[in-house]
Amino acid sequence: MKIDLNVQPLSSWINTGKQPLLIAGPCSAETEDQLVATAHLLAKTGKVTALRAGIWKPRTRPGEFEGIGSIGLKWLQRAKEETGLPVAIEVATGKHVEEALAAGVDILWVGARSTVNPFTVQEIADALKGVDIPVMVKNPVNPDLSLWIGALERINNAGITKLAAIHRGFSSYEKSAFRNEPMWDMAINLKTHAPHLPIINDPSHISGNRDLIQYVAQKALDLDMQGLMIESHIDPSVAWTDAKQQVTPSHLADIIDALTLRKPETANTEVSSKLDELRKQIDKIDDLLIQKLAERMQIVEKIGQYKKDNGITILQVGRWDEILQKRTGYAKALKLNPEFTEKMLEMIHSESIRKQTEIMSKEQAEGQAQEKMTHA
Known part of the structure; x- marks a missing residue:
C-alpha cells in the first residue's frame, strides 16, 4: 500500500553534486576547537555535503554526556561561516526546533528515540509549522514500520516537503557484528510504500564499529539509498560519545573513495x-x-x-x-x-x-x- 507523502526530490533541497551525498561530523559537539577543526578537515576532503554534530544527546542512562547544549549552536555557526558547509543537528523537542531555527541551522533530523513517541514527534511537527526547512526522520529503535511512517506523516502534515528518512538500524536481542541490526527489508518496505521519499543510510549507528562502516555504506548504495550519514571526529580515540564508530576525516575520505557507485539500469x-x-x-x-x-x-x-x-x-x-x-x-x-x-x-x-x-x-x-x- 502506497502512502501519500508530498515530498521534494533530494536535489531540490541539498547540493547533491558530490557523490555519494554525505552528511558527516562528530557524534557530539564537545568543544568549539574540536568541532571547528573537524569541520575544516571534512571540508578539505571535498567529499562532504553537510556537517552534522550532536548538540543535545538523548542518552540511555542519566549521568552520561547528554550534549553540550545550546552553546554548541554558536560553534556550528562559526564552522558554517568558515567552511561554507550547511549544518545539520538532531532535535527532540519543540524548543530545540526554535533554537536551531534561530541559529540558522540548515537541516534537522528526528532521532530514533524520538521517532518511537508520537507525542514527541507531534510536538516537533507543531514547532515546524510554517517553516521551510529540510527534516530527516530516523527509524524507531525497534523494528516498527508503522511508527516510522507515522513520524514521517506527522512531519509532512506540518507542511515540511523537504523530507527524508534515515535508516540507522534496529535494536535486537540477537547478538551480531552490528550495533543495530540493519534489517534491510524494513528500509526496502518503506521505499515500497513511499517510492519518492529519499532514504539516507547511517552506517555509523548500524555498525557501532568503524571497521564495518564501508561494508554497510556499500550495501546501502547498492540498495539505491540516496546518501550516507557518517560520524567523523578529529581524534576518535578521545571522543566523548560513540568513540568506536567514529572515523577521522582522512579515513572517511578513504572510505568514500573505496565505494562503488552503480548506475540506474535505465x-x-x-x-x-x-x-x-x-x-x-x-x-x-x-x-x-x-x-x-x-x-x-x-x-x-x-x-x-x-x-x-x-x-x-x-x-x-x-x-x-x-x-x-x-x-x-x-x-x-x-x-x-x-x-x-x-x-x-x-x-x-x-x-x-x-x-x-x-x-x-x-x-x-x-x-x-x-x-x-x-x-x-
Missing part, C-alpha cells in the same frame, strides 16, 4: 533489456510457486478435514520436525540459504496451522448452533 538500454528478459523468467517461476502453494493449501484443507473427522490434533510436532529437517537439508544441497529456507517453511507451516484451525473452529461453531436449535 542508463543503459542493453542492460535494461537483458534485465527485462531475466525478470520475465522470474515472473514465470513466481507464478508457478504461487500455483504450487495454492495446491499445497488445498491438500492442507483436506488434511484438516480428515483430522477433524477423526478427532486428531492439529499440531503434529514429529511431522513438523521431519519437514524442517528434510526440506532444509534439500535446500542446502541446492545452495539455498538455510536461514531463508527455515523462515519460508515456518511461514508456510503457520498458514497451514491457521487453515486447519479454521476448519476445526467451523465445526465447533456449527455444533454450538445445532445445540441452540435443539434447545430452542
Whole structure:
C-alpha cells in the first residue's frame, strides 16, 4: 500500500553534486576547537555535503554526556561561516526546533528515540509549522514500520516537503557484528510504500564499529539509498560519545573513495533489456510457486478435514520436525540459504496451522448452533 507523502526530490533541497551525498561530523559537539577543526578537515576532503554534530544527546542512562547544549549552536555557526558547509543537528523537542531555527541551522533530523513517541514527534511537527526547512526522520529503535511512517506523516502534515528518512538500524536481542541490526527489508518496505521519499543510510549507528562502516555504506548504495550519514571526529580515540564508530576525516575520505557507485539500469538500454528478459523468467517461476502453494493449501484443507473427522490434533510436532529437517537439508544441497529456507517453511507451516484451525473452529461453531436449535 502506497502512502501519500508530498515530498521534494533530494536535489531540490541539498547540493547533491558530490557523490555519494554525505552528511558527516562528530557524534557530539564537545568543544568549539574540536568541532571547528573537524569541520575544516571534512571540508578539505571535498567529499562532504553537510556537517552534522550532536548538540543535545538523548542518552540511555542519566549521568552520561547528554550534549553540550545550546552553546554548541554558536560553534556550528562559526564552522558554517568558515567552511561554507550547511549544518545539520538532531532535535527532540519543540524548543530545540526554535533554537536551531534561530541559529540558522540548515537541516534537522528526528532521532530514533524520538521517532518511537508520537507525542514527541507531534510536538516537533507543531514547532515546524510554517517553516521551510529540510527534516530527516530516523527509524524507531525497534523494528516498527508503522511508527516510522507515522513520524514521517506527522512531519509532512506540518507542511515540511523537504523530507527524508534515515535508516540507522534496529535494536535486537540477537547478538551480531552490528550495533543495530540493519534489517534491510524494513528500509526496502518503506521505499515500497513511499517510492519518492529519499532514504539516507547511517552506517555509523548500524555498525557501532568503524571497521564495518564501508561494508554497510556499500550495501546501502547498492540498495539505491540516496546518501550516507557518517560520524567523523578529529581524534576518535578521545571522543566523548560513540568513540568506536567514529572515523577521522582522512579515513572517511578513504572510505568514500573505496565505494562503488552503480548506475540506474535505465542508463543503459542493453542492460535494461537483458534485465527485462531475466525478470520475465522470474515472473514465470513466481507464478508457478504461487500455483504450487495454492495446491499445497488445498491438500492442507483436506488434511484438516480428515483430522477433524477423526478427532486428531492439529499440531503434529514429529511431522513438523521431519519437514524442517528434510526440506532444509534439500535446500542446502541446492545452495539455498538455510536461514531463508527455515523462515519460508515456518511461514508456510503457520498458514497451514491457521487453515486447519479454521476448519476445526467451523465445526465447533456449527455444533454450538445445532445445540441452540435443539434447545430452542
